Amino acid sequence: MSAAGGGITAGLYGSAGIRTRRGRSTTGGTPIRAEGVRLGRPTEEVYGVRVERAAAEERLRELGVGRWSTWRTGRCRLPWDWHVDQEVYVVEGTVRVVPEGSSRSMTFSKGDIVRYPKWFEADLFFSGPYEERYRFIAYGDD
Secondary structure (H helix, E strand, O other), rough: OOOHHHOEEEHHHHHOEEEOOOOOOOOOOOOOOOOOOOOOOOOHHHHHOOEEEEOOOHHHHOOOOOOOOOEEEEEEEEEEOOOOEEEEEEEEEEEEEEEOOOOOOOOEOOOOEEEEEOOOOOEEEEEEEEEEEEEEOOOOOO
């Protein structure tokens, strides 16, 4: 995935057909929305995004993070939607996640483990070098 020349090309996620650019989805899924939700709840809770901050080495070994795939990018904005649950470990950098249709955001940084739910849509903002380890979670893999 790259943001060369101001454009973004689909790479690792898009080519797998799992996580694609908005507008290219061929599934009939309904995106997650937060209409009529109390604003006092944390954004992660509202959208069903789970996060473990500053995960310990023991937790990373337990999850097998060392065997997950790697993805890197630089400063860019990426509109994404998730067709399956995805778990991410942020190795380097920070990502600001703005859910589709929301003015609220979530920020995840080095050391965080994040689980994005199926059918979630958001814009991802990377302010500099970013690296993550990731895996897709099939139904029943919990």
